[in-house]
Amino acid sequence: MSEEPRKRRGSGRATIHDVAKLAGVGSITVSRHLKKNGYVSDELGARIDAAVAQLRYVPNLAAGGLSSAHNKVVGMVVPNISGPIFASTIQSFNDTLNRHGYQVLLASSYFSAEQEENAVRAFLGWSPAALAVVGRFHSSGTEAMLATAGIPVVETWDYAPRRKPIQVGYSNREVGAQAARHLLAKGYKRIAFVQNSVAGDLSALDRRDGYATVLEEHGLEPWTYAPTEAAPFDAGRQALDELTRGKRKADAIIFANDNLAAGALLASQRAGIEVPRRCALMGFGDYAFSPLLLPSLTTIRPPGREIGEIAAQRILQALGALPADPKPARLNLLECELIEREST
């Protein structure tokens, strides 16, 4: 006896119809019961549960999303996944959304606006319930897609008050100011700022501006150095060389990130430049190695984990999956913590 040759075959997995047949109910009743919101009698419910277990039924989420025009998917674009900066944000964002039944789609832009645009376009194909990106600098194509997508959009890390998307992050200007104030309070006068060697890191420029503003307020002249070396450690070493050997000598240096600062710190040991006595160094990021260096590195810790968690919460609230906070906007502007260690 040959099987009925079906015209076309699906995935081969059990469907809601199989469950319904086995339980002796209509398939819509199964759907309602599994959603736990519809009204299904206890008796049918038990029969359905048994059938689900027996068939190892797993609902097809793509089909459900197609039908309800509401996919439980959220896309997130970050500059990179593996760096020490965004990893904790990704983790908490992912975990928080997973806990509410949402799947996160990830893509990395490598600080390229074009790759970011491609990623957003790819996400849109999954009709996501929401999108998250990093920062406020996007291509015009990306801006257009985000604006017309008709779904909640969150911009993370960089808090820009006036923008349309939900903002969850901190003020880079304030971070730069924070660093400058710390060094001024410690009595340093000739304070330089070293930019990132990686082009495209526009947030570092905001920190520089915050630093510059504070210095000017105190009647001091801002002093920015842009390394030409590409590798962060080399760039840090180069900056230390230039800023301590010239005719004008820095007594404190703020680096765009901890990688640069670590490069300078290692170079200082070899060059015999005492830190912080001859020159204080501080970074940004509080990477894992920063407390382990000798001397340990003073730095500013951005709230990476919190950003991911709060961004996810704001999305869930916008989608109605979580009750809204009373005053959410204020709570989205987070603080960075200055961690004073031995290098200043």
Next chain:
Amino acid sequence: MSEEPRKRRGSGRATIHDVAKLAGVGSITVSRHLKKNGYVSDELGARIDAAVAQLRYVPNLAAGGLSSAHNKVVGMVVPNISGPIFASTIQSFNDTLNRHGYQVLLASSYFSAEQEENAVRAFLGWSPAALAVVGRFHSSGTEAMLATAGIPVVETWDYAPRRKPIQVGYSNREVGAQAARHLLAKGYKRIAFVQNSVAGDLSALDRRDGYATVLEEHGLEPWTYAPTEAAPFDAGRQALDELTRGKRKADAIIFANDNLAAGALLASQRAGIEVPRRCALMGFGDYAFSPLLLPSLTTIRPPGREIGEIAAQRILQALGALPADPKPARLNLLECELIEREST
């Protein structure tokens, strides 16, 4: 004039039918043209392209997947996303699959077999084209789902020759042996192994076994220490204390990972224990801070990036999206690099 009230509304986005209507062709012709495999005349193709651009049409991938029973989605479960260990694997896995039009779904198990099972179940709801997990230790439920899913499954990091899923990784036993041989070659005799303070890290036990085997081959007695402190740095300090202050004194210690080794290294500075003269230390993982410590840490670097990339390639090959390698199985067993620095 009121609009025709449609019975139900979809996402509101342009569909393939809108494109077809605007281009004056059948919707199936649009589908074929967009796939670039069907035969569509240049003229119609151009009209379709114009309509796609005008409507900003983005194909609904969930609908396509539902129809073709083949979603371009791959799920990956890792113990954690943000740690220094798996981040690079996630990155390269994700990037490689993205490049071929696949979306990666991510979930973290936090070393819990139960959470891993939940994640795999959630993935199955997306009818993924393939799944990737870390290691070979899973709950029986997970094993059953992986076995009956009918899709390619890759186990990463831990290379276990005889298992059914595709293996991409290295041998932890060999890593432990490698470390032991390095220290023996350097003349150390009283070599101890410190286990991970985190339960559930079964791969560290394999490294211990490899270490033990080599020591026995050389007529030496293996010596394992299990810290009771939970935090890695504390556990490392504790291990150093115990192994150097007792009546039996270690002259070299292999740690289950660089975090533990770093904790010991920092403690050694404060306790005035000269490394490596009085006791050599080595770790595993080559974390970002390891070359920056003083003395810098000898360690073994696992091929995290390569694992992600090769795992993705094997999946693409199994799916026919990439030509198969001549002898893939052999190429999946990767080597770890021993990086000798100052601490040994």
Next chain:
DNA sequence: TTGTAAGCGTTATCAG
């Protein structure tokens, strides 16, 4: 080379 019809697995709608 192009089009028609049917169906993928689910849920919204409406009727019992």
Next chain:
DNA sequence: CTGATAACGCTTACAA
């Protein structure tokens, strides 16, 4: 409380 029916947007099968 339960169920039939018709979408959701796309692709396969088949026909022209």
